[in-house]
Amino acid sequence: METVEAHVEKMEAELKEWGARLDKLTTEAHATRADVKADYRKRLDDLRQKYVAAENRFAELKAAGNGKWEIFQGGVEAAWYDLATAFTRLAN
Numbered sequence: 001m002e003t004v005e006a007h008v009e010k011m012e013a014e015l016k017e018w019g020a021r022l023d024k025l026t027t028e029a030h031a032t033r034a035d036v037k038a039d040y041r042k043r044l045d046d047l048r049q050k051y052v053a054a055e056n057r058f059a060e061l062k063a064a065g066n067g068k069w070e071i072f073q074g075g076v077e078a079a080w081y082d083l084a085t086a087f088t089r090l091a092n
Contacts, residue, residue: 004069008061011080015058018083022051025090047086054079 002010022044029040057079061072 008069011058011076012062015055018051018087019055021087022047043086043090047083047090050079050083050086054083 025047026044029037029044032040054076057072057076061069061076064072
């Protein structure tokens with residue numbers, strides 16, 4: 001069974017990876033055609049909002065400490081799911 005600390009570390013690494021992917025996608029969006037760009041930018045903006053929400057939930061968890069995992073688990077996991085889903089939708 002994975003410890004809370006290990007799980008939090010893994011989540012932090014994943015969040016950093018998602019941030020880097022989001023930055024790369026945003027940079028690539030500037031090179032797309034104007035007609036494609038509008039829809040893509042809207043989807044990127046939605047993704048950015050979900051990323052910020054996940055980042056904020058994670059920051060709350062870290063500020064509270066690992067002993068409070070049970071209190072923050074639902075919110076963090078929901079934000080993670082929303083972010084992962086938004087990345088999947090953007091790829092399709």
